[in-house]
Amino acid sequence: MLPESLNRLEEKFRIYRSKLYATDETPKLIAPRASSDFVVLKPQNTQEVAEILKFANEMKIPVFVRGGGTGLSGGAVPISSGIVLSTERLKEIKIDEKNRFADCGAGVTLYELEKAAERHGLSFPPHPGAETATVGGMIATNAGGMRALKYGTIRNYVLCCEVVLADGSILEVGSRTLKNSTGYSLLHLFIGSEGTLGVITKATLKLFPSMRGSVGVVAAFESLEEAAEKSLELTKLLPLSLELVEDRAVKIGEEVTGKRWPGEGKAYIFAIFEDFEDSEMASDVLRMDVYVATKKELKDLMSIRGSIYEGIKDKIIEILDVCVPPAEVPKYIKMSSQIARKYGVDVITYGHAGDGNIHQHPLIYDGWEKSYFNFRDEIFNVALSLGGVISGEHGIGTVKKEEFRRYYAKQYELMKKIKNLMDPNGILNPGKIF
């Protein structure tokens, strides 16, 4: 139960109790159960975040930081009695056109960031799915997404952050420079720390000149394995993104959007290039005809690809998110399909083949509770045996923490020590990662 002392906060902050803050986008069957005993605070600036943390630390009250609530691993769910700290009001955004930096409050959404950059003739290349994701959330989870192939995940775009530590003190990490060699990179320690080391309140992100172009290419194949084999060759052309999509996934996206995907196959490669020349070379590299999309068509393709999750999310147990070395994708697809057949699990596959980050979507089946976690463990073991990891971009959150502890015991131990050092009372997003 939340302590009486919460009254002290009520004098200063409006306290919300909306159940909308109890969940994120994690598929229901695997999502953690929210506590029925949490309050929501919406600080308006860094000072208020600092006050809340100072108070929570003194009182040893758990603080669950929340950005856009678009996470897929239960990271934002308040799983015990405590405070949900929503960054939604940290909204200031300033585009520094000359430096091509965006100075953002943690609550700025991906959509707002993209629009602001565009107004200044600039762009923010990565695109981690949900446009309601926030800057703070994308950094705290080191979000990836489709366009992480050429220029990397969010990690590569963050120059500095303002963070509030567990005791309420405010720290700047990183700098507004493109290079920095002043001691350990505390910045990179916070990137991907899932709200467990501090609350990100501001960040400076690197922008790019407007993309010179983006040309979509679609190639159809007889099987997912064949598409996977071919996709590796295409990476030589350094596309912005390189997706592998099963036909069933395409059909779901078509249904949701009412739009049409080109070609007929069991599986597709969908690549985006910066230059038209490269898109032409794609045909040579693949030694086959490819469909080159017009600008308008590319929008439709993106929209179909982006809508698959919406159409599928109520039918699946979860989204697997393993990442393997790119050259191992064909083998991974083959081996994981065998495991799926063995367990009788029907899996719909699409994902970022170019960087080896494959999303597999096991459909709900009767009695799944009995065999699913064995199936999943076998999948994880295949990924690990190929040099892969159990999460490429969705993070550990609550949904993979047992496996994380098991498979990464040594690293876990050191991470836990760092966690204890920086949050001795364990108030920051407890029950996540660890």
Added chain:
Amino acid sequence: MLPESLNRLEEKFRIYRSKLYATDETPKLIAPRASSDFVVLKPQNTQEVAEILKFANEMKIPVFVRGGGTGLSGGAVPISSGIVLSTERLKEIKIDEKNRFADCGAGVTLYELEKAAERHGLSFPPHPGAETATVGGMIATNAGGMRALKYGTIRNYVLCCEVVLADGSILEVGSRTLKNSTGYSLLHLFIGSEGTLGVITKATLKLFPSMRGSVGVVAAFESLEEAAEKSLELTKLLPLSLELVEDRAVKIGEEVTGKRWPGEGKAYIFAIFEDFEDSEMASDVLRMDVYVATKKELKDLMSIRGSIYEGIKDKIIEILDVCVPPAEVPKYIKMSSQIARKYGVDVITYGHAGDGNIHQHPLIYDGWEKSYFNFRDEIFNVALSLGGVISGEHGIGTVKKEEFRRYYAKQYELMKKIKNLMDPNGILNPGKIF
């Protein structure tokens, strides 16, 4: 004095006592003084590194890790009685052509890495100056260099490392994948940690397809300030590198190499583009004629640029290495020139204008000991006031540790706690950073 117990090591390892291991490339006037009481060990594999650290940790003997000894901040100098652990025998290298990864021992040099990549039709874009720099050293210092502008510093190329911790235990950090979202990035904690958190023994680096081309462009200006103003506009074309070079620096490079630099000016922009088109656009963007170098000429330009330090190093006090937001370069150049005039310090400037990392070389003058550090402090304060940092790529080592402590007190404190957590006996590169 080194303890008698060193005999225990002598049973297993050959012990070297060469004075060649007492210095690195730090300019003499500012370099730390080496102890006269150190021994050199050259382990042949990770297991041997682990044995040495276990022993040193038990005996509380300082261990100074050494790569190519090309550092510029005193990072590799054994400043107290102890062991110099040279990684020079950790030489295995395997190019994984399909994944475009290089699996390297820490002692592989930049030159060896580049040649190995080339043999497989691949490339390693960044180029931190000295080709005798080692993979381990480049990672431990997060080396930058000329070609860090488009694709970033070494940090962006490291996928995983094997490290030996202070107690001799072996840890894998990162993974052989392009994405990884499994807990805190311990990998990035080791990158740039200057040998103070662990010894890097192996690393997997990301390679690129062979550069499609590299086209050099030179533009001459009447002043350094003017060149600085113009260089910012050129960054929109995303060159691989964008250098600002004072004519005096060019002349020194010409003398060393016997080669000729094109154009007549007080200062030059020297940019390298991947595409010929972009090099043509450079002229439009600058609204002036530029010199476009043939492939052979570009080699000469690189050679002149790369030889300046050789010709200048005995005449300078040190290399300043501040990094400011790119748009602040003109202001920084102006303000720092004023300070130099005030102190009567003659400074030769060249550096990576595109990413805001300016190298200034104060020439030795009579009585420099009396005023130089005040001059330097004013320079650092200007950089900090513009949102910059005191080191962009050379690191803290011994030469900036007092300033680091002073200017970055809060970050310093947290870093020191992490250091104490991971190396409680303080054996790893003591006296560096902290």
